[in-house]
Amino acid sequence: MSGYIVRRLISMVLMLLLLTLVVFLLFSVLPTDPARLTCGKACTPEVIAANRHNLGLDLPLWQQYWDFVKGIFVGRTYGSGTQTYSCDAPCLGYSFKRGEEVTTLIKQGFPATFWLATGAFIMWIVVGVSVGIYAALRRGKWQDKTVMGISLIGYSLPSFFIGLVLLYFIILKWELLPYPSYVSPFENPVAFFQTMLLPWIVLAILYAAFYMRLTRNQMLDTLGEDYIRTARAKGLSERIVIRKHGLRAGLTPIVTAAGLDLAGLLGGAIITESIFSLPGIGSLAVNSVVDADLPLIVGITLVTATFIIVANLIVDLLYAVIDPRVRLV
Amino acid sequence: MSTNSSTGAGGNYLDVRDLRVEFPTEDGLVRAVDGVSFTLQRGQTLAIVGESGSGKSVTSQAIMGLHNRKSANISGQVILEGEDLIAMSDEGVRKLRGQKMAMIFQDPLSSLHPFYTVGKQLVEAVRVHQDVTKDAARKQAIAMLDRVGIPNPDRRVDDYPHQLSGGMRQRVMIAMALLNSPTLLIADEPTTALDVTVQAQILELLKDLQRDFNTAIIVITHDLGVVADMADEVVVMYGGRLVEHGSVRDIFHRPEMPYTLGLLASMPRLDHGRSSRLDPIPGLPPSLIRLPKGCVFRPRCTYHDKVPNGLCDTERPELITTAPNHEVRCHMTADVRRAIAVERLGARIEETA
Numbered sequence: 081m082s083g084y085i086v087r088r089l090i091s092m093v094l095m096l097l098l099l100t101l102v103v104f105l106l107f108s109v110l111p112t113d114p115a116r117l118t119c120g121k122a123c124t125p126e127v128i129a130a131n132r133h134n135l136g137l138d139l140p141l142w143q144q145y146w147d148f149v150k151g152i153f154v155g156r157t158y159g160s161g162t163q164t165y166s167c168d169a170p171c172l173g174y175s176f177k178r179g180e181e182v183t184t185l186i187k188q189g190f191p192a193t194f195w196l197a198t199g200a201f202i203m204w205i206v207v208g209v210s211v212g213i214y215a216a217l218r219r220g221k222w223q224d225k226t227v228m229g230i231s232l233i234g235y236s237l238p239s240f241f242i243g244l245v246l247l248y249f250i251i252l253k254w255e256l257l258p259y260p261s262y263v264s265p266f267e268n269p270v271a272f273f274q275t276m277l278l279p280w281i282v283l284a285i286l287y288a289a290f291y292m293r294l295t296r297n298q299m300l301d302t303l304g305e306d307y308i309r310t311a312r313a314k315g316l317s318e319r320i321v322i323r324k325h326g327l328r329a330g331l332t333p334i335v336t337a338a339g340l341d342l343a344g345l346l347g348g349a350i351i352t353e354s355i356f357s358l359p360g361i362g363s364l365a366v367n368s369v370v371d372a373d374l375p376l377i378v379g380i381t382l383v384t385a386t387f388i389i390v391a392n393l394i395v396d397l398l399y400a401v402i403d404p405r406v407r408l409v
Numbered sequence: 410m411s412t413n414s415s416t417g418a419g420g421n422y423l424d425v426r427d428l429r430v431e432f433p434t435e436d437g438l439v440r441a442v443d444g445v446s447f448t449l450q451r452g453q454t455l456a457i458v459g460e461s462g463s464g465k466s467v468t469s470q471a472i473m474g475l476h477n478r479k480s481a482n483i484s485g486q487v488i489l490e491g492e493d494l495i496a497m498s499d500e501g502v503r504k505l506r507g508q509k510m511a512m513i514f515q516d517p518l519s520s521l522h523p524f525y526t527v528g529k530q531l532v533e534a535v536r537v538h539q540d541v542t543k544d545a546a547r548k549q550a551i552a553m554l555d556r557v558g559i560p561n562p563d564r565r566v567d568d569y570p571h572q573l574s575g576g577m578r579q580r581v582m583i584a585m586a587l588l589n590s591p592t593l594l595i596a597d598e599p600t601t602a603l604d605v606t607v608q609a610q611i612l613e614l615l616k617d618l619q620r621d622f623n624t625a626i627i628v629i630t631h632d633l634g635v636v637a638d639m640a641d642e643v644v645v646m647y648g649g650r651l652v653e654h655g656s657v658r659d660i661f662h663r664p665e666m667p668y669t670l671g672l673l674a675s676m677p678r679l680d681h682g683r684s685s686r687l688d689p690i691p692g693l694p695p696s697l698i699r700l701p702k703g704c705v706f707r708p709r710c711t712y713h714d715k716v717p718n719g720l721c722d723t724e725r726p727e728l729i730t731t732a733p734n735h736e737v738r739c740h741m742t743a744d745v746r747r748a749i750a751v752e753r754l755g756a757r758i759e760e761t762a
Binding site for chain 2: 305306307309310311312313314315316317324325328329332402403404405
């Protein structure tokens, strides 16, 4: 088991390195000059050249990449002579555009994204899974058909549509909630909930719709299994058959899906964050692309990918705990 | 375990009367079991034989009350020691399941829960019906595993089903079924998923346990070898109907229904040599939604021209008693049926007593 984890961690690091390389190369061929972005309109070629040198952009590409990777593990120093700036490990680079370390920017964006993702996650798991189980137990009846119809609608509605409709009616027209302005839940819990309620709902609708279907189908598959018939043949009550034998096996695959979906969202929910102007990683990602802020793009990509890869590992380890047939070797 | 045979109405331990199971579907009504009757005594074994879709498994699950009554129409009577299970409440039947009547299934791997140890599943089976502690239930489970021939039962009890071999798993299923000393055991294709050598062991075990517990056994199978080995009586089913019913001697040595003849003739025999070809039944089993109007076996029966006036196409044959305790559903006269049996099976046929 520990050997398995070590191997997974090594392959994880290799995967991330490869990923940074691809992103790095992709953006190096873009026709934008990062050094040009470091100062405003009244910039002289001399200043640009100096900045280019200070940021190491005049070095060969392979060396830039090497410095970047080195920065993640041991930190790096920009500039030379008296004008130096040191970026401590893990240094994901320095945003010329924003005049800030990428690590700092991501750290600033993370709380909003974290709260958005976990709040929505709790909502959609509670609603999606319980409604999915309910539909499975009423298979073929009108309740099941209604749930599946609602799920199809929820799944088909794009989140930018639901988001804008809710924003327009609930906040702008009827003024049921104040205009969203993110505050930390530790600072002002009431304002926090007022701001996050709609983003949570928007994000949760899409996922809940999907989880209803997933849960229903998993439960129906499980309830059709031979071991469920055995459980009934033992004389167990229907309640125990479903709770102890059905749910245990039926919900296991949901763990995998939920882990990966949560990890994906921790890398930023771009559309929802943008609609409700939440200062999260999703908004940061959009802005970084608009500004061609290369170091920031690479940094966000790396962090997002790390979440997903780590979540994959955790889910696999969890699976070995849940399902005795899974042995990690 | 009391060994005196307790009996219900009419002196039978189990009395199935005119059992019908229908499933309404979008394509129409599926008549899975259409008026099946038989009786069974304690210590006796009844084999239900037939192809896939003949209704044999549906029959057994109806006896156990395993069909959802909301999605299946079930009528008739299943009288177990004087109590009609069809008329009984779901809760009443549930309490009998696993206690008075138990069932083992075809594929022991898929029939055991993959996430729970053998011990957990056995303990659960004990504690549904007995008010005992977990430790006491575990002791019972280990003792039963020992009884069904599992080596090192005190260690094996903590294994998961996937860690056991196919034969061991089926022994676990048998142990689970026997934990509460049931008096009726239904074995649905108990050896089909097992190796041939293991099959014989499992059948021996079942017969052995039957002697000890004086159990009534219903064995569902399409394997005539299992029938010959286990059964006292045989019910042959086709298209949801009982088509022939008699003692194991009647069915093997004095069969009269063309379908039974076909089953026997399609069985490979060592004493016939390799050159003689097997004799399969032509065609496919009927759709249970659109059953033939007359005899269900008519489309595959090669002898229907021996019945005058095309009766096989128009009239459903009744179950007739051709000899004591031997019933047949066929329009042909007894003489013609016996002549055909001699022609098809030759030396195997015995003269009717």
